[in-house]
Amino acid sequence: MIVAISAIILIIVMGVTTGQRDDITFVEKWVGNIISPVQGVFNSGVTAVGENFSRIINIGKISRENDELRIKAEALEKEVISLRLNRDELEELRGLKYALGYIDDEAKYEPITANIIGKTPGNWFNTFTISVGEKHGITKDSIVLASNGLVGRVFEVGGNWAKVVAIVDNDSSVSFQVLRDNKTQGIISGSITNELSGYVFDPMSEVMVGDKLVTTGIGIYPEGILIGEVKAVEKSGNQLLKTIEVEPAVNFRRLTKVLVMRANSLAE
Template identity: 50%
Template sequence: MINLNDKNHVPIILTILVIVLIMIIGFTSHQREQIFILERGLGNVFLPIQRVISKSMSQVEESLVTLIRSSDIKDENNQLRSVNESLQHQLIELQLTQEELSELRQLQRTLNSIDRHDDFFPVTANVIAKNPGNWFEMFTIDAGSQQGVEKDSVVIGSGGLVGRVYETGHFWSKVIAIIDNSSSVSFQVLRDGSLQGIISGSVTNELSGYLFDPDAEVVVGDQLITSGIGLYPKGILIGEVTTIDRTPDLLLKSVNVEPAVNFNRLDKVLVISPRTIDE
């Protein structure tokens, strides 16, 4: 038994410790080599798995990025769609405003061509209803007796003569157009006021009529205006002559006329009180 307190035994103890240390170093060195071999084997097994996992993680990451980006793109598209819809609405409103302004200017030009008196008070109205069919041969406007509209008031549109009022309410009136088969208008040729006649509507919503003088030198393209005889004041454009013929008895020269007003589409009209017509 070695006494650790004995100084004579110290060299022996040191020698034993050195031997043990050398053995430990040798053992661990050999063990580390075995660990390297184990690590190498495990690396060969798990490296492909690691690659798959790494690739999968990359794909997941890309998918997440794409998903997040898609959400951002969707939000941006929604914002752009909203902006686009807003711009479209503004464009439509601008176009409507320009169309209305253009129509009002045309109405003003038509108004300026009519013989007027001091009590000439035109009323602007909107078309709010019409009879079934493609043509505006009978329709309703949003102005009535409260606005000064009376029965037989004259109605004009952008371009020329529309017709007359045949019934009124407080805030509405019903209009019969010159293309209706119950309407007739006294006209004269704009180029030569001495050439006059009568024009009427028809069941086919076409304008046709005849000249009083069978020898009147009317030609295709002549413009016809109201003559001032009867209900309508002088100077309102009616339309343009498209064809010329003779009546079956050859006593009158007949004409077919293209209306100056588009009776397929009417939005705004001017109404002239009949009291302004009488001289």
Template identity: 40%
Template sequence: MRSKRKKKNNLNKEVIVVVLITITLLVIIGISIKGNINNYIPNTVLDFISPIQRGINKIFTITSENVSGIINYRSNLKKIEELSKENEELKKKIIDIDLKRDELGSLGKLKKSLNYISEDYDKNYVSASVVSKNDGNWYTTFTISAGKKDGVIKDSIVICGEGLVGKVYEVSDNYSKAISLLNNKSAVSFEVLRKGEYTGVISQNISIDSSENFGGYLKGYLFDIKYEVVPGDIIITSGIGIYPKGIPLGEVEKVIEDKNNLLKYIKVKPYVNFKKVDKVLIIRPRIIE
């Protein structure tokens, strides 16, 4: 009997201790929320419960921060998605504007190129895009988006806003293949703008005994070594052969004399950017009688 009573008393004491601790913790939490705990509890008790209070405060702080972080994360994620969508829409608008601007610029240049053709020449022309090119940096051969159905024939002349590009050498129903002035198979008769009697031929097939680098440049020779051509002279098509007279070719960069063979060569910087040719006009070749 005494043993049972003793056990019961011990159990009651444990329950009372647990209840007291619980009440104390609740009081501490309440006081911590309302004000400074130092004003209500003795120092001896504070020394005991301070670590507990700090732990509880830390738990509440971490929990609060995590909940706030989750809420802010979802909110920020939504904002990021909205901004990303707006950014994509703006990109599309910018691309559309740039494409339209480039298209208008190209059309303006093509219209300008019609002025190169004399009034007495048939100006029937076809507008087309370059759809493919040869490997390498320079356009030597390329394909255009116009063919027999559009009125393109073999030897048709290809021009752009800057000047002469080349000529067509093969035609299918919807596409045509062309060579540029940089192609070894291309040859164009030219004259010097300031003095029409200074004439010659532009051809990449010319062999010049010189260490000069002709990458991206045109090579030519003059029919007479006495022609006083100088750097800066503008050369145009002379009207001999399939090309009508007056289409710009480029400017003389350098004059190279071969006194042993009594020849005078020229290095010409072309007006056409043969690294980038997009829009072109195709006109019929000049009729050779």
């Protein structure tokens, strides 16, 4: 009896659970109602965890890529700075070589390039220290040039250094002549405000704004070195004195290298 009843129940269950059915049993509905919300929550949790884990992995990857890009950018920036410094230094050296054209009698002098290693406080290079000295053949009153023209002279010398006084210093003076008319001559001096001014010997001589001034060869400076350009001309009331203001050819705010003309007899 028990076997027969069990067989009947199994046949009924098989018939209910097999094949395509349009309706499901009450038991299946009840079980589905319980399991579906749990399954949805479980699936949502698994999806969220997967997305967060993927996001963490991506953040770590992006961070590593940013670090690599930053290192490459810093290396490129250093390379650009190095190339720019080398280019600027090369241009400076080319300019200093051009300055040799101001010295007609090159047989008396031998040039040497020097770096500026110290200066007085302030924006102007009115007095400064250079990286060459006695052991390089530098002596007191050695001439100092820049690519644009006359800088000044050496006034103190050490073993491997020297001090230079610029023409804009108030202790400096230079005899000049007008480039377009070398008969028009005079004296210009520096000042405590680092401005160049002076006067012409002949108040009747013609000097005008825009005239270029060069050295006369009188004194320690050879003839023909560019000094600057006249930017103002004034006459005294009695016409006995004609004064000028001069814009220096050299930018005394931005010097980094100079050319020192040492005597051949003292050069190594």
